[in-house]
Amino acid sequence: MVETAESAESAYHTAQAQLRQVAARLDIDPGMVELLASTKRELTVNFPVRMDDDTIRMFTGYRVHHNDARGPVKGGIRYSPMVTLDEVRALSMWMTWKCAVVNLPYGGAKGGVIVDPRSLSERELERMTRRYATEIDIIIGPAIDIPAPDLGTDARVMAWIMDTISMQRDYAVPGVVTGKPVEIGGSLGRVEATGRGVLYIVIEACQRRGIELQGATVAVQGFGNVGSVAARLLHESGARVVAVSDSQGGVYSPEGLDIPTLYAHRRERGLLPDEALDGMPHRDVTNAELLELPVDILIPAAIEGQITADNAARIQTAMIVEAANGPTTSGGDAVLAERDIYVVPDILANAGGVIASYFEWVQDLQSFFWEESEVNQRLQRIITRAFHEVSAVAESRDVRMREAAYVVALQRVVEAIRLRGIFP
Numbered sequence: 001m002v003e004t005a006e007s008a009e010s011a012y013h014t015a016q017a018q019l020r021q022v023a024a025r026l027d028i029d030p031g032m033v034e035l036l037a038s039t040k041r042e043l044t045v046n047f048p049v050r051m052d053d054d055t056i057r058m059f060t061g062y063r064v065h066h067n068d069a070r071g072p073v074k075g076g077i078r079y080s081p082m083v084t085l086d087e088v089r090a091l092s093m094w095m096t097w098k099c100a101v102v103n104l105p106y107g108g109a110k111g112g113v114i115v116d117p118r119s120l121s122e123r124e125l126e127r128m129t130r131r132y133a134t135e136i137d138i139i140i141g142p143a144i145d146i147p148a149p150d151l152g153t154d155a156r157v158m159a160w161i162m163d164t165i166s167m168q169r170d171y172a173v174p175g176v177v178t179g180k181p182v183e184i185g186g187s188l189g190r191v192e193a194t195g196r197g198v199l200y201i202v203i204e205a206c207q208r209r210g211i212e213l214q215g216a217t218v219a220v221q222g223f224g225n226v227g228s229v230a231a232r233l234l235h236e237s238g239a240r241v242v243a244v245s246d247s248q249g250g251v252y253s254p255e256g257l258d259i260p261t262l263y264a265h266r267r268e269r270g271l272l273p274d275e276a277l278d279g280m281p282h283r284d285v286t287n288a289e290l291l292e293l294p295v296d297i298l299i300p301a302a303i304e305g306q307i308t309a310d311n312a313a314r315i316q317t318a319m320i321v322e323a324a325n326g327p328t329t330s331g332g333d334a335v336l337a338e339r340d341i342y343v344v345p346d347i348l349a350n351a352g353g354v355i356a357s358y359f360e361w362v363q364d365l366q367s368f369f370w371e372e373s374e375v376n377q378r379l380q381r382i383i384t385r386a387f388h389e390v391s392a393v394a395e396s397r398d399v400r401m402r403e404a405a406y407v408v409a410l411q412r413v414v415e416a417i418r419l420r421g422i423f424p
Contacts, residue, residue, distance in 0.1 A: 094108065
């Protein structure tokens with residue numbers, strides 16, 4: 001992925017800058033701003049895991065709670081060699097705003113372990129996961145903090161965490177995590193929910209901006225769990241997906257790519273294999289080049305810090321829908337604003353995953369499960385309503401969608417804190 005001096009800066013700094021910018025518009029009390037700019041709780045754990053060759057390896061992991069004024073905290077766990085405490089802090093803050101902007105009764109949290117999961121055998125990955133779950137057991141639970149999958153983790157990892165916590169409590173606790181396999185309390189529709197939410201947002205944004213989705217050109221940076229689903233659903237909806245990429249690079253064809261074939265190979269192999277491209281007209285592009293292709297809709301769905309002050313002036317699109325968390329730096333966002341490029345921010349655009357996670361949590365607490373069509377309908381209703389609420393604020397205050405989303409989120413969180421009061 002693209003990394004510049006700006007994108008390498010603290011994601012937490014970016015998150016705090018976004019908060020302070022909007023808080024100034026709302027004239028929020030400085031003490032309240034400092035409260036919201038800080039995390040509530042941070043846990044760092046260093047733990048040993050026995051490897052398959054009988055050696056012992058140390059790992060470092062984190063779990064951060066940003067704010068719980070609106071309810072128990074919610075956020076994913078990522079496994080990546082790039083995980084840092086500042087990144088986890090930023091992601092936990094963004095989760096607070098994301099939950100608030102779509103009006104879920106959650107605060108924000110995030111976690112991670114510094115590891116490349118592909119470097120571990122399945123048995124090593126399971127042992128590491130179970131030990132990490134044991135270390136953070138003191139601050140997670142259905143009424144406290146409900147983790148979910150993120151970069152480098154999946155339903156299998158959530159199953160191990162759920163089982164580990166259940167063994168610690170001596171009874172099954174399906175509601176301790178979401179994103180689990182359906183067979184042990186997961187929800188139908190959860191796997192595709194973030195990408196499906198992106199589709200619903202694109203549909204609404206196109207209608208608002210006068211863009212015909214049928215035949216519109218789309219580039220997706222990040223053909224992972226979110227980007228691949230969004231690309232497939234947009235293709236099925238008539239859009240022309242002309243470029244996709246993963247961590248190894250990308251492919252571009254102005255005539256449109258065979259997304260069903262690429263999606264099927266990605267599901268089987270995990271990356272974009274060369275054999276999937278046989279007979280498919282295309283040219284290779286880097287992740288950096290993909291961002292600058294001339295398209296109607298650009299969907300950054302990889303990692304944070306991809307659109308910066310260095311490359312934002314070269315982006316050629318009418319609309320950006322942020323399927324990744326924090327893909328645009330503060331400097332990059334300023335350039336996009338100057339150029340009047342329409343941006344649907346991450347805390348709204350990729351909220352489909354946490355909405356479906358909320359559905360899973362509710363189903364687990366009730367031991368009553370819904371059909372997939374019901375999950376998708378409820379998801380569309382909630383995220384579409386949130387889009388219109390944010391759009392209305394953007395119009396009434398004459399601000400961009402990012403600022404409007406923050407206005408909605410901040411007002412809800414601040415009001416919750418005001419109503420609850422400051423203990424003692």
